[in-house]
Amino acid sequence: MSAQRLIIVTGGSRGIGAAIATRLAREGYALAIGCRYPIEARQLLEGIEAEGGQALALPLDVVQEGEVARFFAAAEERLGPLHALVNNAGITGPLGRFVDLDATEMRRVTDVNLTGTMLCAREALRRFAVREVSGRSIVNISSVAAATGSPGEYVHYAATKAAVEAFTLGLAREVAGQGIRVNAVAPGTVRTGIHALAGDPGRPDRIAPRVPMGRVGEPAEIAEAAAWLVSDAASYATGAVLRVTGGL
Template identity: 40%
Template sequence: MTTRFADKSVLITGGGSGIGRGIALAFAQEGARVAVAGRSAGPLAETVDLIERAGGKAIALTGDVTDAQDAARLVRETVEQFGGLDVAVNNAGVLGALGPVGEIDEADFRRVFDINVTGTLLAMKHQIGHMRAHGGGAIVNVSSNVGAHRRIAGVGAYAASKAAVTALTRAAARDHIADGVRINLVSPGPVETPMSTRPGENAEAKAERMKAEVPAGRAGAVEEIAAAVLHLASPEAGYTVGADLVLDGGATA
C-alpha cells in the first residue's frame, strides 16, 4: 500500500461492482478511508470485504442518489464515520434499454436521466456543500466516451444522459473552483465490465469485437480507469479543472 491518499476520506457512488469497485480498491490501496455507496447492500459488502482483507478501511452505505435526502445522507454518514470528506467519485449509472431513438420508451428514458444526470447533480450538490464549508476537496465524475465524444446506434438515451453529465460537470467545475472544490471527469470507452458486453456475447466474441472497434485492440482495464480517477483527485492534478479525460483506446482519437 502507498500513502498518496493517507488520512483522506473518499465517497464513491456505484461502488458495488465494476469501475466503482475498482476505484474503491485503488483508493484504499493508497491509504484512503473509503465509503462505497449504492442501492444494493450485498455488492457493497463484497467491496468492503475485499478492501479490508487487503488491509484497508471501508464502509458500505446503501442509498439512492436520485433521492435528495439519500444523497445528503451519504455525505453526512461518510463525514460521521471518517471525520470529513476529501474526495468524491460519482460513478452510479445505468445503460438503459437498447433501441433506436424512434422507439425509446419514455419511462426508460426518464429512468436513465434520473439516475445518470439527476443522481450526479444531487450527489455533487451535497458533496460541494460540505467541501466548500470545510476547506475544499476534489470531485471526479464518471461519464462515457459515448455522448459528448461518440454516438453508437441504439443507445440514444444513454448517450444523451452522458453528454449531459459531461456538460454539468464542466459547469460545476467553473462554478466552484473559487470555493476550493476542484471538479473533473473521466469518459471511458468499453471496459472489461458487464456493461460493455452485448447480450449473449461471450468473452472470445467480445475480444474480437474490440479488435475491430478500438484502435488499441482491446477493452480497457478497470485498473486503468481507476488510475486516471486517482490522478485527477490527487494534489498532482491541482491545476486541472473541468478536464474531460477520455479513456477509450483511441476510439475517438
C-alpha cells in the first residue's frame, strides 16, 4: 500500500481518534489529524513516526466551513490525494436532564456532532470527485446513545448521533454508484477522557456492570472497527452501522 494514500481523522489528537490514527498509520496510510490545538497531538505524531509512519496535525474547527476547506487543501498539498475520511470529532456537552440544558450548549453539540460531520463529508466528496479511484470511503463515528437515547444523561447528544446514522445511510445510498462507501461505527462506553470533559470521570466504571461483557471498551477496539470499514476487506459494506458496544 502506498504511504501516500491519505486518510483524514478529525478530532484525532486523543481518545478514539488517536487510536484510529495510530491503527491506520500501521496499515501504511498517511494521516492528517484535525484538532483544535495541534500541540495536543505531539505525542501521537511522535509515536506514529517512531513506527515508521507518516502523519501531521493541523488546526481544525469542524463547524467553520472555510476552515474545513483550508484543512483538506493543506492535508492534500502535503500528503497527497484523499483516500478516506474518518469523522470522529464530537462532544457530549454537559450531563444532566434535557429540561435543564442551556440552548447555547444544545446548539454547540449539534453544530460539532452533526453539522461538522456533514461539512467534512461534503468536502471529502468534492475532493473524491477530482480523482475517481477505488477504495474511497467515509467512516462516521456515532454512538450507542443513538439507539438508547441516553435519558437523564445527554439526550441532546444521543439525538445528534441518531442523526449521524441517518445521514450515513442516506449519503451511502446517494454516492454508492460513484464507488464511494459511507459507513459508521457506533461505540458503547469507552475509557477515554471525554467523560472527564463532561464532568463525570467515573462514568466508565459506573457503566461497566451494565455491559453484558462486564467492561467498557478501549479506544483500540473501536479503532479496529474503523480500520476494517476503511479497508478493502469491507468493499461491499456501505450504509452500515457497526456497533461495538460489548453487547449493549
